[in-house]
Amino acid sequence: MISVIGAGPSGCYSAYLLSKAGERVSVFEEHKEIGNPVQCTGIVTSSINSIVKPPKSCITNRVAKARIFSRKNFVDIKLRNENIILDRERFDSYLAEKAVDAGAKIYTDHKFIGNEGKNVITSKKTSKSEIIIGADGPLSRVAKVNNMLKKREYWFGFQARARLDNDNIVEFYPNIGTFGWVVPENRETVRIGILGKENAKTVFENFLKKKIPKNKIIGYQTGIVPVYNPGQQTRKNHIYLVGDAAGQVKATTGGGIIQSLTAAEALADSIINKKDYEKEWRKRLGKDLWLHLKMRKMMDKFSESDWQYLIELFSKKKNNMILQKHDRDYPMNFMLKLLISEPRLVYFAKYLF
């Protein structure tokens, strides 16, 4: 039997793929309901469609324009392929239903406590497993009790849902905290938030104050994002880590839904076809996650005038066209094109060292 710990996107999708291939799979989720509480904005590029096409019932909105801000200027990027705004609760439930339809058993209200050899111990039962998959999010207990969590840094996410009439444009604020956003859920409601370090709450409160009157706020959400560490061990004997538990998250924006699903595919393929998981997921995600991390290292050193300069360069038609056409999940596909189109971008390379 295979035990999957955590019924988020990476756990449910791994369970679905493995069950479909004939494996006996049990998923243990600590919460009583799948997808609840929501700790995510749910924006993904259209690349998700080539992994799992979310049904209409899981989509709250589609957006065709992104606006990136510095403190003084901004640039609009028409997205050739619309971004999708997911209802995370429904999306996680949809993946869970797929897993169950394929034969997996899901046990909610079962918190993973630890494992002794092949015994998986949860708050409600102990079961024998040939394989244990830690899909239990950024603070992965599976990683912790199996001594696989070495050096991991985290960002703290704060988000509010608020009533705000908007033009259906996604706003990105890469210079607010680690990353800030306003994502329209529809024409009257937005998800507004930031990721940041120790002072994230204060940064969020100041950002919110500027953007939204207090009486327009519907509710708050918080969460944690792991900073990608290329050296993270993701397999130890019969224990595997996937998704946020493995830190498979973009270091530029903190987004990890597409990466979690991609890693789940690599994991299922590795288990079913006896491949090397460490190699498989890195083949599919490693280069792009590495580039996101390099960009993060540079972004962290930008001054306000650097941001303004970058936005100016992105506003040039030929550069803007490249950004319109390509998917931000996969910067390896267009970074070189962008550098050839705009050699002045080399100016920022000084921050690599």
Ligand SMILES: Cc1cc2nc3c(=O)[nH]c(=O)nc-3n(C[C@H](O)[C@H](O)[C@H](O)COP(=O)(O)OP(=O)(O)OC[C@H]3O[C@@H](n4cnc5c(N)ncnc54)[C@H](O)[C@@H]3O)c2cc1C
């Ligand atoms: C504020 C915020 C906004 C974000 N916005 C976006 C976005 O717009 N787009 C994007 O792509 N990504 C976004 N992310 C990141 C995205 O949410 C994660 O990358 C994604 O959820 C990872 O999926 P996962 O299945 O690996 O982990 P999770 O979704 O965290 O799922 C882990 C599951 O394991 C369960 N669990 C944990 N511990 C145990 C235990 N001991 N026993 C049993 N079950 C357990 C949890 O309850 C949970 O259901 C955001 C993150 C935050 C914090």
